[in-house]
Amino acid sequence: xPGKNGPxxxxxxxxxxxxxxxxxxxxxxxxxxxDTKQEAIDHGREISRNQGTELRxxxxxxxxxxxxxxxGDPNPPRG
Numbered sequence: 001x002p003g004k005n006g007p008x009x010x011x012x013x014x015x016x017x018x019x020x021x022x023x024x025x026x027x028x029x030x031x032x033x034x035d036t037k038q039e040a041i042d043h044g045r046e047i048s049r050n051q052g053t054e055l056r057x058x059x060x061x062x063x064x065x066x067x068x069x070x071x072g073d074p075n076p077p078r079g
Contacts, residue, residue: 009054010047012040014062022047045070 009025020040021030031047034040041057048055048070057066 007053009056010044010051012037012044012055012057014058014060024053 007025007027010031011023011025013021013023014037015021015030015033020034020037022032022034022040022044023030032040032043034043041055044055044057045068047053048068052070055068055070056064057068059065
């Protein structure tokens, strides 16, 4: 099973030149670049939902502030 930063995750990360990027875990290139963090989160959630990956949202300092799981959850909520 891939690690937490493997291809089963997407990340919203600050771009060193300004703005925010959405990246697939382990990828060098961003899947998208956005002016605001909220735009990047919205796009990242859509990609993550479609691909069944986990979305990790990073703060400006690079640490993970939030994590959303969109698939592969061993204990999905009962509905």
